[in-house]
Amino acid sequence: MRQLKKLYCLIILFIIVSASFLITTFPRVPSSLKLTNQNNLHNSGQTLHTEQWLKNNNFSTQDEWFLTKGDQGDNSTVNGTISGGSANFIVLGDNQTVEISNPLDDGTWQKYRNDLFLYPDISTINSEGIYVTHDYDESVNQSRNYHSAHWRKNVSMGLDMSKYDITYAFLNVTFNASVVADENNNGADGGLEVLGDATAANQFGIGDFINIYVLISDIDFENPYTVALNKTTDLGEDSAGANDNITDSPIYSYGEDVIITALNSAFEKDPTHSNFTLTFGIDVYCEDNWGGDRDIFNYIYIKDYNLTLTYEKKTEEFTSISWNQEGNNITGSNVQISEAKLIFNAKISQLWPTALSPFSEIRILINDNLHSETVRLSALNTTNDLIWPGGIDVTNLILKDVNITLAIQVFIADTFSLGKNITISIDDVFLNISYYETFPDYTTDIDLFLNNLNKTQEKVIQIPINKILNVTIKYTNQSTGLHIPNATVQLGGDFIASLSENSTLKQYSIIFNTSQLTIGIKSLIVEAKKNNYETQSITFFVTVVERATELLIFVDNNQIDDGKTFYSGINEILNVTANFRDNSTKKFLIGANLELLSMNNLTETANYYNITINTNELDQGINVLLIYAQLENYTSQTFQLFIELNERDTEFELYINNLQHFESDTLNVVINEILNITVFFQDNVTQQHLSGANVELLGVNNLTEIGNQYNITMNSINLKQGINVLIINAQLENYTSQTFQFFIKLNERDTEFELYINNLQHFESDTLNVVI
Numbered sequence: 137m138r139q140l141k142k143l144y145c146l147i148i149l150f151i152i153v154s155a156s157f158l159i160t161t162f163p164r165v166p167s168s169l170k171l172t173n174q175n176n177l178h179n180s181g182q183t184l185h186t187e188q189w190l191k192n193n194n195f196s197t198q199d200e201w202f203l204t205k206g207d208q209g210d211n212s213t214v215n216g217t218i219s220g221g222s223a224n225f226i227v228l229g230d231n232q233t234v235e236i237s238n239p240l241d242d243g244t245w246q247k248y249r250n251d252l253f254l255y256p257d258i259s260t261i262n263s264e265g266i267y268v269t270h271d272y273d274e275s276v277n278q279s280r281n282y283h284s285a286h287w288r289k290n291v292s293m294g295l296d297m298s299k300y301d302i303t304y305a306f307l308n309v310t311f312n313a314s315v316v317a318d319e320n321n322n323g324a325d326g327g328l329e330v331l332g333d334a335t336a337a338n339q340f341g342i343g344d345f346i347n348i349y350v351l352i353s354d355i356d357f358e359n360p361y362t363v364a365l366n367k368t369t370d371l372g373e374d375s376a377g378a379n380d381n382i383t384d385s386p387i388y389s390y391g392e393d394v395i396i397t398a399l400n401s402a403f404e405k406d407p408t409h410s411n412f413t414l415t416f417g418i419d420v421y422c423e424d425n426w427g428g429d430r431d432i433f434n435y436i437y438i439k440d441y442n443l444t445l446t447y448e449k450k451t452e453e454f455t456s457i458s459w460n461q462e463g464n465n466i467t468g469s470n471v472q473i474s475e476a477k478l479i480f481n482a483k484i485s486q487l488w489p490t491a492l493s494p495f496s497e498i499r500i501l502i503n504d505n506l507h508s509e510t511v512r513l514s515a516l517n518t519t520n521d522l523i524w525p526g527g528i529d530v531t532n533l534i535l536k537d538v539n540i541t542l543a544i545q546v547f548i549a550d551t552f553s554l555g556k557n558i559t560i561s562i563d564d565v566f567l568n569i570s571y572y573e574t575f576p577d578y579t580t581d582i583d584l585f586l587n588n589l590n591k592t593q594e595k596v597i598q599i600p601i602n603k604i605l606n607v608t609i610k611y612t613n614q615s616t617g618l619h620i621p622n623a624t625v626q627l628g629g630d631f632i633a634s635l636s637e638n639s640t641l642k643q644y645s646i647i648f649n650t651s652q653l654t655i656g657i658k659s660l661i662v663e664a665k666k667n668n669y670e671t672q673s674i675t676f677f678v679t680v681v682e683r684a685t686e687l688l689i690f691v692d693n694n695q696i697d698d699g700k701t702f703y704s705g706i707n708e709i710l711n712v713t714a715n716f717r718d719n720s721t722k723k724f725l726i727g728a729n730l731e732l733l734s735m736n737n738l739t740e741t742a743n744y745y746n747i748t749i750n751t752n753e754l755d756q757g758i759n760v761l762l763i764y765a766q767l768e769n770y771t772s773q774t775f776q777l778f779i780e781l782n783e784r785d786t787e788f789e790l791y792i793n794n795l796q797h798f799e800s801d802t803l804n805v806v807i808n809e810i811l812n813i814t815v816f817f818q819d820n821v822t823q824q825h826l827s828g829a830n831v832e833l834l835g836v837n838n839l840t841e842i843g844n845q846y847n848i849t850m851n852s853i854n855l856k857q858g859i860n861v862l863i864i865n866a867q868l869e870n871y872t873s874q875t876f877q878f879f880i881k882l883n884e885r886d887t888e889f890e891l892y893i894n895n896l897q898h899f900e901s902d903t904l905n906v907v908i
Contacts, residue, residue: 152868168404169366182572182667184474189463189540189567195223200461209455209548210299216457222561223459225546229554230300232450236291236414237442240265245416250284256433257652259491266438272422281422284347288415290355295446297399298409302847304446307397309416310388311348314434317380328372328380328431329423340423344372347419348387349439352398354405355413361398364389384439399445404490448553451493458501458545459562465539470574476534477527480544480565482511483520485558490514495549498523498560502533503541516560521549527568534569540708542567575668579614582664582672585643595676600683601650601769608645609635611664611672619643623666629675630658639739653680655769684719687765687773701758701778704751705785706870714738714745716765716773728767738763754781756870785820788866788874801877802859806886809852814845817866817874829868839864855882 188426192200195218205211215226240245241261249255256270316327329346345368353360357655364387374382389395402412416438422431465475480501488496494514500507509528534540547558553737583590583609586597599605607627610621619642625635627646631653635644644664658678665671689696690713696702704710712732716725730738730745734907735753738745745765766772790797791814797803805811817826825844832838839846846866860880891898898904 137293140863148238160612182574184570184572186568186570189569190461190542191463193565195221195563196535202460202764204460204543206454206456206458206545206547210450210452211455211457212299212549212556213449213451214457214546216456216459218370218459222563223544223565225457225459225560225562227451227546227548227554227558227560228449229451229556229558231446231555233304233444233446234293235442236397237440240287240438240440245287245289248286248288248415250286250417250419252599252655253284253419255284255285257853259418261287264437265440266418266419267435268433270420270422270431270433272420272429274901278474282419284417284419286351286415286417288357288413290411290413293403293412295412296409297403297452300447301448301450302396302445303553304444305392305399306444307350307364307389307395309389309441310349310384310439311366311387311437312382312384312439313346313348313368313371313436314381315344315346316378316432316434317372317376318374318378327374327378328433329429330368330370330373330853332370333374342421342423343369344422345369346371346433346436347417347421348436349417349419350387350389350441351413351415351417352395352402353413353415354402357413357415358404359401359405360415361394361401362848363392363395363398365438377495379434387438395443397494409694417427436619437769448555451548451552451554453548453551454549455510456499456545458543460541460543463540463542463567463676466534466536466569466571468536468573471536472572472574473531473534473536474572475569476529476531476567476569477523478542478565478567479527480523480562481520482516482523482560482562483518484513484516484560488513488516488558489552489554492552493548493550497547499543499545499547500528500530501543501545502530503535503538504543505533510547513607520561520563528662540567540569548779570869572861577668577670579671580664580672581612581614581617582621582662582674582875583610583612584608584662584674584676585610586676586678592674595674596679597676598679598681599650599831600681600684601653601655603650603680604647605650605653606645606647607635607660607662608643609662609664609674610643613669620664620669621668623664623669625662625664627660627662629660631660634804635662642770650678650680651769653678655680655682682769682771685725685765685767685770685773686717686719687763687775688715688717689713689763689775689777690715691777691779696777699778700774701780702779703782705782707784708751710749710751710779712738712777714761714763715743718770725767725770728762728770730765733762733764751779751781754779756781756783783870783872784873785806785868786826786868786874787816787818787820787823788864788876789816790814790864790876790878791816797878799876800878802882804881804882805852805855805856806883807852811852813839813848813850813852813864815839815847815864815866815876816845817848817868819871826868826871829866829871831866834863834865836862852880852882853875855880857882857884 198218201223203216213228214227217224241263245261247259258269260267268285270283272281318327325811329340330343349362349367350364351360352363363725365386371382399412406873418436420433496513497510499510507530513521544562583592585591587606591597609625609790611623611625612618613620625644627633633646635646637644656679659675660678661673661675663673689829691702692711714730716730717723718725724743732738732747734745738747759781761777761779763775763777792803794811815831817829817831818824819826831846833848837848838849839848858884862878862880864876893904
């Protein structure tokens, strides 16, 4: 009974432990954010955890999130708030217009000397404005010909202008003037002298004139810029009469760019970047003309002025602002982070000024590590849109054993001016992290069989191309030795495939043709794995070799062994046939390349390769011919064929005076007899006449070829009395020569004798009776 209770407790404990392996936590995840690695096959006992890592995702309160600004740029141009269920990044803008145009007699203008120049007779400010009058009498004092006076006013903008860009500048200054032109009003010298007056040429240099100008400088007046200037050229010409006047007129301004440059230079030198000095100047120049010259400037007024400036707040490059949250950490040596994705919504209060700052963006930092993907502010809409639909993968930034800190940062990449605030808002920020808690695997063994041979230790097999290779794996539980079913067994390396399970034989196998590997040494690896079991892999090598072949050679249908000699004669046609076949199957190999080296390729016909050779193309004697056969994935073959080329047999026939004579015959002739000697020199097989041969009657002359015969005519008078030995030699290249010997016996010619006595014929031994 006690043993049954103990067994029951063990069963309950096993169920509890097993259930703990199956518990998985799935917090709320947005429908648009689905992790993609959850179904991957794992190599050990694991529990998958998927958690949403952030708190206060919808910014319903100020809790959990904190604001930081970067160390570069100008952080006074950005700010952040949490309100209305959003975290806001505010890029601060400002646009202001100021008009500087107080009355000139308001007491803020101070008179200053212009360097070493003396003041004019009167230089002051009255209710009409800045007033100057001057009377130059050369007969009294010749040192009073150049006078000048400045009036300065320090202007404070009331803010740091280094943080602003001046976008508009306009200056308007009004002046008038009156001078004595012709003192006696008689057209003669008197009053101011200008170009065109009656002044003698030797008494005129540059004439008399007024300079009226405006300067902008720093408050120490160290670097003044002239921004407006009028220099008179014809004021005071004699033709004007007694006096010459300029009614209210503007001083010529150098333009907006010059004014802005002068102001920026002044602000840069000011410690507070806020103050500059505005200076009005009047110069009076009286040229020495003659001893009694007198130049009278009745009055010169600067009546009023207006300096209008518009400026916008400057946003500096590298400025940044971040909303941050520090979350919990992931710890444990048996923990593996599988996947992490971040998703959030964002909108912008107005479209971003892309032309001014094209590279400003939203950045993601996790534990101060910047993610490679960003979102350009120019891509944001004024509607609340999902950023990175499906989420951005931040797995590589998630570290173990440290608190996971997220920063969503707005980064300003360019310096530009901004007239009003732009707000970037984010909400529904989710950071979903999946990680596996790993438990020890069951230990396993793996055994490799190649074509039913155990190759677990040797791991090498050699096999011809186009042969079947059977790869079999036994994947077993090490402790029990039992087959592990439903595992994933993959073949990789130089051939990729899956092994199929045979439940009956308790193994995993794949059968394929080695033609899928190609020739050479191939490295293959089998990996077997199953969840909660130790993964096993084994690497092996398959040496795929070419298939063995044989090459059979036939000459005129007679099989010739390699290295054997075939005998032939001149001018014969040899039919060389080759059978190139698989050594195992004896199957004829189609599409091979067979070449009779230095001659030509053999032509493929039905089940054999063929070439025809004319022995006239060979040399006399022994010819060595090499036939080379090759086909991809098959061993090549070289066959050495010897052909010994012999001279062709010939026939020789002799006719003398149309009668055939044979060798060693003796022909009887008499002196002064004509002998017509004819020779027939022929191929022994074809019986064809051999043309072009050299046929010679030795010691006499060559025979002449006429048609299909050779001929010579001789007179027996040229022979010796008795028996004469005559030899005829016939020869032609590549043919056997012939030597023919015959005899001619030269006899005396026969005679007749008749006897007549007293006209009567008598015969031998006759007796003639006569009388005394």
